Amino acid sequence: MSIGNSPEDERPFEDVPQEARPSIGRALRQARIAAGLTVDDVSSATRVRIAIVHAIEADDFAPCGGDVYARGHIRTLARAVHLDPAPLLEQYDAEHGGRPAPTPAAPMFEAERIRPERRGPNWTAAMVAAIVAVVGFVGFTAFKGGDDGRTQVAEDAAPTSAKPASPTPGSSKPTDQKPEPSDSAIAAAPQDKVTVQVSAPDGQSWISAKDHNGRVLFDGLLKKGESKTFQDSDKVNLILGDAGAIQLYVNGKKIEDQFQPGSVERLTYTKGDPQVG
Template sequence: MVEPSIGQILGRARLAAELTVEEVSAQTRVRVPIIHAVEDDDFSRCGGDFYARGHIRAIARAVDTDGDVLVARYDDAHGGSPAAARPVPIFEAERIRSERRRPNWTGAMVAAIVVVVAVIGFNLTSGKSRAPLAQAAVVPSATASPSAVASKPPAVPTASAVAAAPAGRVTLKISAESADTWLLVKDSTGKTVYQDNLAKGGSQTFTDPKELKIVLGNGGAAHVWVNGKDLGKAGTDGQVVNATYTPGDPQAG
């Protein structure tokens, strides 16, 4: 008897779970045409082996089947799994990118802090309670004052939003500078707060009281700021990076 293929197993599991392709797409954020292709054992639309493995795991999780077994079968059929990428721990951040002289951001950072202090003072005097930040909520980017950037536009996205984040929390900003990269972010409760491709030129900012864990599909494309500190590139081109960040100085862990 011929053993069912990866796509057949996923398709049968989806039907057994009484889920449509659209419902699986909504759960996994994998596009409908890609799910159809995977169920037909056509992995060419996944964008490479790394993304194919991620799609298989995500779809398997949604239809309640063993994704690790299916990924192992995929690796057997496609030349084996890649060598495990070495995680980039926080305490090695200094080795990733040595400190170098950068433009003076003091003016923009002070302006952002003054605005935050003014808003807090207004809320206190008017009797309005300030709504607490949700765990791992996305922090909107702040815009530097025209006087701070008129002389020379910054080469990278402003870090003022990170610098003005509340103390006692971990604040993480990731920008895809040179290419697209797949990004997964989990908060301190283990909840996935972001899982998608981050397009070149795009950025995301996250905050949590205790901890943020990330997985990057292309470390060389991602520029990272943690708790107001510029850590530079997360890794090398094509490197899969796993990292955990906590409040305080990222160099101190």
């Protein structure tokens, strides 16, 4: 004879029959109430927007922006209300077709390797240097022709004393021009493409990036201090899981949108001046 709870009373959450198991949203709501927390308390502690917390507790995961973000919000909310997230995630995967497979990041790395080969500022610097050298040579020649006395002195002194004056302007100008393209690799992006740089200077966020054909360029967690660059001939579609932690540069220009912490933003950028699609 056993005294106390029977082994059946201590079965883990996942052994409960599917039809008797509460929904994910109901389980989170009951745990929140049991912990004496309000929706505002949970939102402040997790940085998940109040509207998303309400939606998840109602088993509506559409506002999350995808399975990756829904699983992340479930995990975050479960921990905030002192609930084990593992059974809830397994239940979510079972109800939504299984856990999403990680997206390989090879296209992203390949794009970053190709970008330096496409930059063309070196040609511009070379043309500027050539023009400056020609202008300097013409000016020096005119100076020599306008004063016969000085011309004679220059010729009698030594050929080497006059020649350095011509290449000197050309040699100094390229040195001044070279740093320009290194100020920002994005600013030198081709005009016939759209270039988007996503960075997380103060936090981390899940991001998803696709090209105009819907091909996934990146889908994963951008950690604090990391930066990703995407380029396409037409447009780049973005989903930001925590837009408040993200800084955007589009075609070399900083996007000044004041995104709220924890907000999920869907953005589209095209060629030309930055504009949200």
